[in-house]
Amino acid sequence: MKRLLGICISMQMTFVLLFITGITLKLNSYVGATIYLIIGFASLVISLYLAGKKFLLGISFIAFIFSLLIICFTIFIYFLPEAGMPPEIPLFER
Numbered sequence: 001m002k003r004l005l006g007i008c009i010s011m012q013m014t015f016v017l018l019f020i021t022g023i024t025l026k027l028n029s030y031v032g033a034t035i036y037l038i039i040g041f042a043s044l045v046i047s048l049y050l051a052g053k054k055f056l057l058g059i060s061f062i063a064f065i066f067s068l069l070i071i072c073f074t075i076f077i078y079f080l081p082e083a084g085m086p087p088e089i090p091l092f093e094r
Contacts, residue, residue: 001055008046008063015039015070029088033078040070 015036018024024032044067051060078088 004046005050008043011039011043012066033074033089036074040067040074043067
């Protein structure tokens with residue numbers, strides 16, 4: 001259980017490091033969004049599993065909230081238009 005929690009937190013720290021350093025800006029937008037969504041959904045599943053097993057419930061809940069923030073942030077940055085600019089990755093063509 002501790003190993004799963006460590007994996008979950010390390011994935012979230014990887015997201016923060018990738019975002020701060022701007023490494024994903026040098027990659028294709030699709031690759032960056034895929035990396036962020038994989039990190040978000042994997043840590044979400046792990047944190048829900050740990051919360052279901054009632055293992056360090058407070059930390060599991062914080063990891064769950066941070067996972068949701070990663071997913072929402074990725075959707076906001078890559079998939080939604082902003083100030084009249086088209087989204088980075090268009091889901092629907094007009």
